[in-house]
Amino acid sequence: MQERRATGRMRITEDMSVMDKLEVLTDAAKYDVACTSSGTDRANDGSGIGNCVKAGLCHSFAADGRCISLLKILFTNECIFDCKYCVNRRSNDVLRASFTPDEVCELTMEFYRRNYIEGLFLSSGVIQSPDYTMELIYAALYKLRNERRFQGYIHVKAIPGASLELVQRVGFLADRMSVNLEFATADGLKRLAPHKTRKNILAPMRMVQNVAAENRYEVQSYRNAPRFVPAGQSTQMIIGAAPESDYQILHVAESLYKQFDLKRVFYSAFIHLNEDRELPARTGEGPPLLREHRLYQADWLLRYYHFEAKEILSEEDPNFNVLFDPKCNWALRHLEAFPVEVNRAGYEMLLRVPGLGYRSAQRIVRARRIGKLDFTDLKKMGVVLKRAMYFLTCNGKMMYPTKLDEDYIARNLLNTGEKLPEGADGMTYRQMSLFDDVRFGGGISEKNLCV
């Protein structure tokens, strides 16, 4: 039965134009959230087209406010897997299409030279077998890198279950590689993605980590050694499809950062595409965007603010506060650590002050070497005091008389109003609320958040 259906689909794809394929395979790829082009700096070597910029560049923004940095497409959506949450699962009756390696190359090259994109994001449904799919991806990337001499950014997905040797070969052609973890718990994975196993996902992740570590050594010893995923690896988890607590998710993210050297963990609010008894019921509230937003905030605390998952959430208190961002929430529960003296406190303590971003903290540390700072100086430097003023002293004095009392501060913080990303409780992939820095108009070149 499967065979015949697959061949039937193949016939549809044969006479499809590139335009139709692009529509189908973009539409199928859009639920993957990682669209970053950051993490590697590479100048053009003079033999082809393209370079990479460490901070990454977002070339456009779609109607949902998400950045378009890479040509995000599936190689094919003819998938033999039956993941419950996925629009391309084999039990769905959707239009199927496949690119050829040449079509992928042509689209990438022509979009790139018009400055539409920063590179290619190639993912794929599993056609025939994981190995077969991985070989097709390899063929496309090989052509792109060696025949077309493309030196821009390439992000590629490793297909769970593909042989590690193939994954490794692809890794030498790509800048970033990712395997989607999908769910924080093995149970969730088993129920909602029956054809994937934890082992098949973690094995390539570990392999990429080990080869990348070896490769760093090789590159130091031999200048011309080929680079293996220079921008590191990332992963993605779906939020809200399986009954996991925020603590579980954050805890898994932390161990991925620590034990697998991941560059990024992405969180993707679950979007209802299929009707399935394993999935949560449709509520009409739309995807859980606030939850996703809080997870990104907490993720930032893990990566840039020296926080640990157990400080942000715990088994007893496993979910995020709806009203306060994770840092505010931590501060309110640890008032004994405040107020913090701007002129003396260590950098790590400054990072823990609500409303102070790491740019502001760095600026404070540098500026106080030259002279004593007071609140007017902080304002001049672009530090936003709206929330920070309840937690800071300058030369022993607070900005206004303030009671260090949880209720009092919580009430005032609520009055200031957290700037959630545009939209009711919407979110973006470049959250701004931890980095309030209004004075100097953003400074996106220095703090592109798509890292």
Added chain:
Amino acid sequence: MKRIYVCNDEVTGLLSALYDAWRTVVVDGMPECGIRFRGCIEQEFFCEYTEVEESEKKAGAVERLILKNLGWYAYKLIYQASLSTDPLKGDAILGTMLEARRIADSRRIMDHLGNAQVEKVFELSRNVGDEVHRWLQFLRFGELENGIMFARFEPKNRVLTCVAPHFADRFCLENWMIYDETYQEYVVHEAGKQWVLVSGGELNEELAGAFSDRERAFRELWHKFTESIAIEDRKNPGCQMGHLPLWYRKNMVEFMPM
């Protein structure tokens, strides 16, 4: 009497004015000096206005002075600030250079944000730097019938010289050209060679509007891509606007009617 130097709003002009002003304050010991640009002077009382004799020699001397004493980082920020549209940028840069003489380590000058002039230079350079970064993202090339890749944009600040090196590296084997409509300048890059800045000369609208057939096909493909990549459930025009303000969209293919 405060002396105010008047120069053209170009890098050489500004640097020459800085040269004269620096000499007036540091060598002649005059307490105050200002720099204004031709065409946007608001006359003030008790000031004498002096035209600057602009020369590459003066400009080079100031560049070397900044690089030697303030370092590469401060030089970069000052250069970016000098491209800004702010009419008082000359005063801010002069103030920063003078302030650097007062602190112990002049290479740390850009950390000294407590000083109003330093802070202003920092702010201007951030503003220009942001715009440069955005144009690297939002500039769009189109293939003309003669095979040249052509882009046009209307920047607020004079950022063309900051934008060009990025594309010269990225598209080193292409013939391309960028036209700055605000300041009527061009950057022209011939495959495998250095880019050059050309000012003056009018754009041949007919040639610049004649796109190749392939160009049309890829524009349509790109249109389709940007349409189908958006997730309906998460639609959020406010967020899109925040990241990509309308004035950048004028020459962007995906926002043109097809």
